[in-house]
Amino acid sequence: MDRPAIQLAVEDLHLSFGGVNALMGVGFDVRQGEIFSIIGPNGAGKTSMLNCISGRYHPQKGKISFEGQEITSKPPAARAQIGISRTFQNIALFKGMTVLDNMLIGRHIHLKSGFLKGGIYLGPCQREEIEHRAFVEDIIDFLEIEHIRKKVVGTLAYGLQKRVELARALALDPKLILLDEPMAGMNLEETEDMVRYVLDINQEWGVTVILVEHDMGVVMDISDRVVVLDFGQKIGEGTPEEVQKDPAVIRAYLGDEESVFLGR
Amino acid sequence: MSVNYCGDFKQSYKDDMRVMQTPFIRICIFSFIVFLYAFPFLASTYVVSTVNVIGIAVIGALGINIVTGFTGQISLGQGAFLGVGAFACSYFMREWGIPFWVAMPMAGVFTAAVGMVFGIPSLRLKGLYLAIATLAAQFILEYLFLHMDMFTGGSNGVYFPSPEAGPVVFDTDQSMYYLIITVAIMAVVFATNLFRSKDGRAFVAVRDHYLSAEIMGIHLFRYRLLSFAVSSFYVGIAGSLWGAYTQYITPEHFTIHESINYLAMIIIGGLGSVLGSIYGAVFMTLLPQVLTVITSWAAHVLPSVGDLIMSIKEGIFGLIVILFLVFEPDGMAHRWSLIKAYWKLYPFSY
Numbered sequence: 087m088d089r090p091a092i093q094l095a096v097e098d099l100h101l102s103f104g105g106v107n108a109l110m111g112v113g114f115d116v117r118q119g120e121i122f123s124i125i126g127p128n129g130a131g132k133t134s135m136l137n138c139i140s141g142r143y144h145p146q147k148g149k150i151s152f153e154g155q156e157i158t159s160k161p162p163a164a165r166a167q168i169g170i171s172r173t174f175q176n177i178a179l180f181k182g183m184t185v186l187d188n189m190l191i192g193r194h195i196h197l198k199s200g201f202l203k204g205g206i207y208l209g210p211c212q213r214e215e216i217e218h219r220a221f222v223e224d225i226i227d228f229l230e231i232e233h234i235r236k237k238v239v240g241t242l243a244y245g246l247q248k249r250v251e252l253a254r255a256l257a258l259d260p261k262l263i264l265l266d267e268p269m270a271g272m273n274l275e276e277t278e279d280m281v282r283y284v285l286d287i288n289q290e291w292g293v294t295v296i297l298v299e300h301d302m303g304v305v306m307d308i309s310d311r312v313v314v315l316d317f318g319q320k321i322g323e324g325t326p327e328e329v330q331k332d333p334a335v336i337r338a339y340l341g342d343e344e345s346v347f348l349g350r
Numbered sequence: 351m352s353v354n355y356c357g358d359f360k361q362s363y364k365d366d367m368r369v370m371q372t373p374f375i376r377i378c379i380f381s382f383i384v385f386l387y388a389f390p391f392l393a394s395t396y397v398v399s400t401v402n403v404i405g406i407a408v409i410g411a412l413g414i415n416i417v418t419g420f421t422g423q424i425s426l427g428q429g430a431f432l433g434v435g436a437f438a439c440s441y442f443m444r445e446w447g448i449p450f451w452v453a454m455p456m457a458g459v460f461t462a463a464v465g466m467v468f469g470i471p472s473l474r475l476k477g478l479y480l481a482i483a484t485l486a487a488q489f490i491l492e493y494l495f496l497h498m499d500m501f502t503g504g505s506n507g508v509y510f511p512s513p514e515a516g517p518v519v520f521d522t523d524q525s526m527y528y529l530i531i532t533v534a535i536m537a538v539v540f541a542t543n544l545f546r547s548k549d550g551r552a553f554v555a556v557r558d559h560y561l562s563a564e565i566m567g568i569h570l571f572r573y574r575l576l577s578f579a580v581s582s583f584y585v586g587i588a589g590s591l592w593g594a595y596t597q598y599i600t601p602e603h604f605t606i607h608e609s610i611n612y613l614a615m616i617i618i619g620g621l622g623s624v625l626g627s628i629y630g631a632v633f634m635t636l637l638p639q640v641l642t643v644i645t646s647w648a649a650h651v652l653p654s655v656g657d658l659i660m661s662i663k664e665g666i667f668g669l670i671v672i673l674f675l676v677f678e679p680d681g682m683a684h685r686w687s688l689i690k691a692y693w694k695l696y697p698f699s700y
């Protein structure tokens with residue numbers, strides 16, 4: 087069977103903050119269309135890795151390429167432009183804006199009317215706004231947030247904010263989406279919904295997913311491949327079955343309450 | 351047969367995206383505009399002149415709200431930027447013989463350029479540090495107004511030629527009224543549209559969470575500077591109109607006092623709100639005038655206490671502003687939206 091092409095290649099990434107080494111020589115390949123999970127204990131460097139990929143952190147050493155193009159030193163906005171989008175571990179929405187406006191920011195890179203056309207509005211700008219509103223409404227339908235589309239985001243419950251953040255990331259129409267603990271703090275029902283959304287995004291929309299998640303049940307269920315980080319180092323990589331059997335991984339989780347989930 | 355929809359039920363995205371959502375609001379606003387244009391026939395010259403000052407303040411308040419309220423970058427250079435617009439416009443007209451209609455937008459563009467230069471610190475500084483940097487802009491520009499005599503007339507100031515359109519000269523309160531109101535309406539419409547399209551939304555995103563704005567593809571440098579530019583353009587236009595209205599401009603009018611006055615306007619009216627800019631401009635222009643009327647009336651009726659009240663007028667002004675900030679910290683625009691929401695649901699309070 088033909089394996090899909092490598093979409094994102096991370097090579098030998100080093101990142102440190104003063105004396106703290108967040109990442110030490112981590113590398114992996116993410117293939118087109120897969121759900122690729124990054125797991126590891128607290129402080130392992132998972133969020134730091136996502137921050138390097140989305141451009142918020144700049145690694146001291148190493149290389150990141152997306153679709154064959156090196157992006158290591160590109161600013162975050164340029165990475166959005168080529169189709170990388172993400173959500174955050176701590177919700178990072180535009181709190182004073184409505185759900186719709188948050189999502190329309192996701193369309194920013196696709197919109198053409200600048201401030202002159204925008205200020206006049208009638209004509210090309212209005213046509214464009216209507217067109218992109220329709221795009222955003224499809225995502226609203228998909229994520230079942232019709233009832234809150236005009237609500238100011240800061241007033242919404244935590245679970246809904248998480249969903250809106252996913253909606254905003256999707257509005258960018260990404261090729262690769264990075265999800266940092268999308269199920270954290272959610273109840274069982276909300277988690278199940280979120281799992282369904284992630285699977286749909288991946289299978290129906292064809293978006294490659296990099297997932298950081300502590301819920302091992304979810305990770306082992308839906309991932310195509312998993313990489314395991316511990317103290318900034320890669321200690322395992324493979325299919326969920328391979329990773330679960332890996333002695334180094336089991337050792338890293340030993341004594342950690344998460345070892346319970348790992349065997350599930 | 352006609353169908354009656356229950357509640358707000360929109361048939362298309364276009365309808366749903368309207369600024370004026372119901373026919374009732376549309377009628378209200380159009381009647382208000384008609385009323386505005388008939389106003390000079392109904393009111394005394396004194397009242398018209400007050401509305402002129404309000405109209406200019408609306409444009410200036412929109413300007414500072416764009417950079418401070420919508421983009422979250424405190425600017426204390428507003429007063430000086432007004433001066434840049436006024437002196438530039440006057441210079442273009444006096445020295446180059448350019449008609450006001452061209453000189454005003456040119457002055458706007460010139461002020462935008464100056465605003466962008468002084469906005470460069472915003473690429474590195476935020477919050478109070480940026481406020482101090484814009485304060486420096488205020489003092490540098492004030493210094494230049496006083497010392498670049500050939501452009502500004504130094505401390506004596508310089509005259510401002512009246513705008514002309516064929517036989518009509520705009521040198522009375524009534525004629526200036528039409529000019530100011532027309533530009534103010536255009537300024538309000540433009541700002542309203544700006545904030546329901548790409549670049550305006552990007553400003554707000556930069557304000558609310560600049561890191562995730564960047565992750566969503568917004569170039570922070572570009573939008574921080576653009577916000578200073580668009581804001582300063584508005585302020586330059588306001589300055590030009592001020593010059594045309596007063597016919598003589600001196601550096602005295604463009605001090606830090608003016609900057610703070612405008613900042614107070616948008617805080618009281620509503621940060622990040624187009625309507626709030628209007629409310630704030632009206633409030634801050636009318637309040638001192640109302641106080642003057644009351645105190646002089648009091649001085650007339652009660653000569654003994656009246657003098658005292660007269661002398662603490664400024665204090666009363668300050669007190670009212672402070673009380674406003676304490677009890678209405680989100681501004682008048684916010685209160686207004688609460689009142690609207692209340693009446694929409696009346697008599698059900700949930």
Ligand SMILES: Nc1ncnc2c1ncn2[C@@H]1O[C@H](COP(=O)(O)OP(=O)(O)OP(=O)(O)O)[C@@H](O)[C@H]1O
Nearest residue numbers: 103106107108127128129130131132133134135175
């Ligand atoms: N901006 C920063 N400044 C200093 N240290 C940082 C910074 N970001 C991360 N670190 C450090 O890097 C290490 C890895 O942090 P990171 O947030 O990537 O962990 P994580 O795997 O996402 O953990 P968690 O599961 O708790 O989210 C930690 O020791 C953390 O303290």
Ligand SMILES: [Mg+2]
Nearest residue numbers: 132133134175
């Ligand atoms: Mg993390």
